[in-house]
Amino acid sequence: MTRFAETPHIRRKLRNELLARLFFGAMAMAMVVPLLLIVGFVVIKGAPAMTWEFFTENPRRGGTAGGIWPALVGTLYLIILSLCVSAPIGVLAAVYLNEYARENWLTRIVNLAVVNLAGVPSIVHGLFGLGAFVYALHFGKSILAASLTLSIMTLPVIIASTKEALASVPMSFREACWNVGASRWQTIWHIVLPNSISGILTGVILQVSRAAGETAPVMLTGVATFKAIEGHGLFLYHLREQCMALSMHLFYIRTQASGAPEELSYAIASTLLGVVLAVNATAIVFRIYLRSRKKW
Amino acid sequence: MTRDKIEVEDLRLSYGEKEVLHGISFAVHENEILGVIGPAQSGKTSLLRCINRTIDYTAGTHVHGTIRVDGEDVRRTKDVYALRRKIGMVAPLPVGLPLTIYDNVAFAPRSAGVHDRAWLDQHVEKCLRQAALWDEVKDRLDSLGTKLSGGQQQRLTIARALSHEPEILCLDEFSIAIDPVTTMRIEDVLKELRREMTIILVTNLVQQARRLAARTMFLWNGEIVEMDSSDVIFGDRPADRRTYEYVNGIFG
Numbered sequence A: 001m002t003r004f005a006e007t008p009h010i011r012r013k014l015r016n017e018l019l020a021r022l023f024f025g026a027m028a029m030a031m032v033v034p035l036l037l038i039v040g041f042v043v044i045k046g047a048p049a050m051t052w053e054f055f056t057e058n059p060r061r062g063g064t065a066g067g068i069w070p071a072l073v074g075t076l077y078l079i080i081l082s083l084c085v086s087a088p089i090g091v092l093a094a095v096y097l098n099e100y101a102r103e104n105w106l107t108r109i110v111n112l113a114v115v116n117l118a119g120v121p122s123i124v125h126g127l128f129g130l131g132a133f134v135y136a137l138h139f140g141k142s143i144l145a146a147s148l149t150l151s152i153m154t155l156p157v158i159i160a161s162t163k164e165a166l167a168s169v170p171m172s173f174r175e176a177c178w179n180v181g182a183s184r185w186q187t188i189w190h191i192v193l194p195n196s197i198s199g200i201l202t203g204v205i206l207q208v209s210r211a212a213g214e215t216a217p218v219m220l221t222g223v224a225t226f227k228a229i230e231g232h233g234l235f236l237y238h239l240r241e242q243c244m245a246l247s248m249h250l251f252y253i254r255t256q257a258s259g260a261p262e263e264l265s266y267a268i269a270s271t272l273l274g275v276v277l278a279v280n281a282t283a284i285v286f287r288i289y290l291r292s293r294k295k296w
Numbered sequence B: 001m002t003r004d005k006i007e008v009e010d011l012r013l014s015y016g017e018k019e020v021l022h023g024i025s026f027a028v029h030e031n032e033i034l035g036v037i038g039p040a041q042s043g044k045t046s047l048l049r050c051i052n053r054t055i056d057y058t059a060g061t062h063v064h065g066t067i068r069v070d071g072e073d074v075r076r077t078k079d080v081y082a083l084r085r086k087i088g089m090v091a092p093l094p095v096g097l098p099l100t101i102y103d104n105v106a107f108a109p110r111s112a113g114v115h116d117r118a119w120l121d122q123h124v125e126k127c128l129r130q131a132a133l134w135d136e137v138k139d140r141l142d143s144l145g146t147k148l149s150g151g152q153q154q155r156l157t158i159a160r161a162l163s164h165e166p167e168i169l170c171l172d173e174f175s176i177a178i179d180p181v182t183t184m185r186i187e188d189v190l191k192e193l194r195r196e197m198t199i200i201l202v203t204n205l206v207q208q209a210r211r212l213a214a215r216t217m218f219l220w221n222g223e224i225v226e227m228d229s230s231d232v233i234f235g236d237r238p239a240d241r242r243t244y245e246y247v248n249g250i251f252g
Helices: A008-030 A032-049 A052-056 A069-100 A105-118 A122-136 A143-167 A171-179 A184-192 A197-213 A216-221 A246-255 A262-292 B044-051 B080-086 B101-111 B117-130 B150-162 B180-193 B206-212 B241-247
Strands: B004-015 B018-029 B033-037 B061-069 B087-090 B168-172 B198-202 B215-220 B223-229
Touching (some): A069 A197, A069 A262, A122 A143, A143 A216, A171 B087, A171 B150, A197 A246, A216 A246, A246 A262, B018 B198, B018 B223, B044 B198, B087 B150, B150 B180, B180 B198, B223 B241
Parallel strands (some): B168 B198
8 A cells, every 4th residue: 555655746845845944944044144244243343432431421523532422312312202202192093093993984094194104204204394393383493393203203103003903902802891881991991902012012112213213304303413411410401402313423423524433433323223222122021021911 | 471671673784785684573571581593694693783782883884773672772772881781792702801710700890880899709709600610710710711711711701791790691602612511501501590581592503492492583684584482493383484494404
């Protein structure tokens, strides 16, 4: 009896299986290479310039000497302020769209707006911020205007990722709650949000990288090439002041400031990467914590 | 003559353009078990969702006609949550909410604003006993409801449906995901509950309706083909030939 004999068809099938596995595996591994190269390259080249003074002092001689303290503070200000606006609004809007909104023309328009807003190039957001916040609302070029511009930019992506996270909670959970007389809000608060919070937070925190890295929108709305921090208060910048930012500082040092040592720009890039990776790491740790409590 | 607990008059339901219930009328007596049989897509689940108005949450649905529970029009009721608390609903697939076993059962009373711990403790035990689950879970009320086996989760679902002290219990094919032994245990529970509740038993198992229901409705393609005492429906000569054929497995 040779029912399981190796036919040409079987051999081909096994070979294809192996090839597919190797090929897809290689592609997946390949993703690690650019990351390691970027981080390694930037950090190694920037290492000599990363001293204590580099992180804690104001820049001197047109940025070619001294530190990046104001830019580091400015970037943190922009990240935190923009998220303070976009995260609550984005999450609430997504809850409405996913949990309450009926399928009608108004909802379709809102959804269409979200998708298209997500596709607007960042420089256009910058120009909008300049017109709307700087001039029309008279905020002037300021941290406030720049943060609001970043909020508008990150908002649609936060809405989209939050909706995704909410939609991953099975419909049967909601129906079970409605059936026992829970209101929609009770259902959302006790069942839907606790079980989607890890996905929601991941989506929100990933937007930090974008807010931190963008140059164009903040350049137009509130980030200066040079704005030293005087004194040592808790609030180092005033909201209506302009500030510095790492992304802008890097751009400026590399293109405008002649005579800046090369390792300086790599040190700034390393710092920017560090800020983003630190935030992402927080997100990952938080997610692991929340997932360990996932209940189905 | 017993009182009518639920009266349905000329109920029409459509999803968008497609009408799935074509004007059905019937009444459910107080403290009876009404069996509802019929093939898939005949509108059984939709009918239940109209009664407790969760149909409102499905986009594009239109409901016409009237449903009265205890004489009150459900579409005019001021407090839809009170209406839903009056009706226990058990879905085909077991749904353990991602909460502890205790919280699963305490969820409905808490939603209604009851937070007295001593009362809740007693109540949770009572509901779990009624659903024949207490002995299996009494030592682990703090473990997750979602970690229970399918049959246990279905009994947890029933305990939850009983937790808001309903006067009506709707079971929607409760036994499709559980084994025959568990099914028989739940059927015994239903026989007990019949004393204090009105039960609508939607089922795919013709024999189940025969075992439990005093009267049975045969729903087909959104219309009531026949509704009569179970003896007639499952007997040799129901009024409609299609009933005989469906019940005896000739079609459907």
